[in-house]
Amino acid sequence: MPRWRLATATLLAAGALLGLAACSDKAAQKPAPRGPVQVGVVTLKPERQTVTTELPGRTTAFLSAEIRPQVGGIVQKRLFTEGAQVKAGQVLYQLDASPFEVALGSAQAAQAKARSAVATAQNNARRNAELVKIDAISRQVYDDSQALLAQAQSDLAVATAAVENARINVGYTRIKAPISGRTTTSTVTPGALVTANQTAALTTISQIDPLYVDVTQSTTEVLRLKRDMAQGRFQKMDGGDARITVLLEDGSPYPHPGRLQFSGVNVNPTTGAITLRAVIPNPDGLLMPGMYVRAVLQAGVNEQALLVPQQGVTRDAAGNASVLLVGAENKVERRRIQVGDAVGNRWLATGGIQTGERVLVDGLQRVKVGDTVQPVEVQVQPQGQGPARPQGQGAAPAAPASSAPAAAATPASSAAAR
Known part of the structure; x- marks a missing residue:
């Protein structure tokens, strides 16, 4: 066989082998079908x-009283510690009582004078009553004596009222706490002149256990909750008042749950919301009036x-x-x-x-x-x-x-x- 034919045959055989190898590689590279993932x-x-609604709110003192003097005078003593707890009836300030004690003495003297006048008028009226029976005096004299007795008794009543008023004013010089609670700072010091019913309060007492939490709820949310309840999507909570949980400003839960006290009936035209008020126990004094909180209200139960x-x-x-x-x-x-x-x-x-x-x-x-x-x-x-x-x-x-x-x-x- 000629050499060129042998070389050609060799090249053709090598090409066929290379083609088969390439086909084998492609078949090997083809991925197998994948199963479900x-x-x-x-x-x-x-x-x-439990169906809950989270609402923004502010804490408010359960009771709050601004202390103002009911009589004018010079402050002699402050008898409480600022920021401390005070009890109802405790004396907070002592005013100078000298002018009022003098007025009380004068009123008592006038009362004694009026009492003497009553005694004199009673004696005259008693004598004239006997004399008029025997026609020793005219009827006019008898009537005048009775009128003088009535006038003397009226004057005594006025004098007695003046004594009581003076005694009350003396008592007003001892300014007392009307409620139990915690005081704020005092706006006056001993030696200051105060006047009756002045604009500035001497101090303020706030009762913070329990505490109010006033929250606002949009009318849209109120209507949605009422509609869901009417359609049976959830039922009302058992046990009366709805429970409420407070979240503090840092997001931590307050340990004492409260209860919803009332829901407002008027909608604020500016915000389109109503106000709800809850009562929260505050035995440790952790909550203070004016704090911003989040209130989680339990509206019902979705079964x-x-x-x-x-x-x-x-x-x-x-x-x-x-x-x-x-x-x-x-x-x-x-x-x-x-x-x-x-x-x-x-x-x-x-x-x-x-x-x-x-x-x-x-x-x-x-x-x-x-x-x-x-x-x-x-x-x-x-x-x-x-x-x-x-x-x-x-x-x-x-x-x-x-x-x-x-x-x-x-x-x-x-x-x-x-």
Whole structure:
């Protein structure tokens, strides 16, 4: 065989071998078909949930009294410690009582004079009564003596009232606490001149145990709660007055619950809200009048509440909430829902979802709408107790649900879910 034919045959055989090798490499690089992605789901079940409303409010003293003098004079003593607790009837200030004691003595002297005049008039009237019987005096003289007796008795009553008034004024020089409570700073010092019913208060006493919490609630919220109660979505709390829990300015809960005392009947035309007043025990004096607080009001009980884990809820640019559901054929679908208040790390669903539906809470980044998945039931732990974990010992571990914040839907997860 000629050499050139042998070389050609060799080249053709080598090319065929290279082609077969390339085909084998492509076949080896082709990925095997993937099975359904395993995701974590939570099946919604009705729960008993207390319906609460969180409202802003301010604390107000249960009783408050501004102390003003009822008579004028010079302050001789301050008989209390500023900021201390005082009792009703305790003397707070001592005014100079000398002018009022002199006035009392003068009134008592006038009273004694009037009493003597009454005695004289009584004697004259008694004698004239005997003389008129025997016609020793005229009827006119007898009538005049009776009139003088009545006038003397009236003068005595006026003098007695003047004595009582002077005695009261002497008592007013000892300025007393009308209520029990804690005092503020004193606006006067010994030696200061004060006048009766002056504009500036000497001090203020506030009773802060218990304490009022005045909160405002919009009429929209009031109407919604009344409508939900009328439609049977929740029932009224048992035991009378609604309970109320206070959250302090730093977010910490106040240890003593209170009760709602009354709800206003007039709407503020400026704010469109009504005022509610609660009574809160304050044995430790932790709360002070004027503090800003948040009041959590227990409005009723929802026996069929549906709570959706927050990590399964995403929101669009308009703030609309939606979830990914696993349907009957294990296919992923998106559903827009309505949510209300947050209950720990879950949202209270108010519409768009039903009992028994499976909400995807784990693996949102690995699936999209229409995918067929392998759902694994997980249990969402209460807030602060770690990520969701599969139920049952045979279930494979799901990816941690806490890898993304529960309340925030990241753009990546939303895009993957779509």
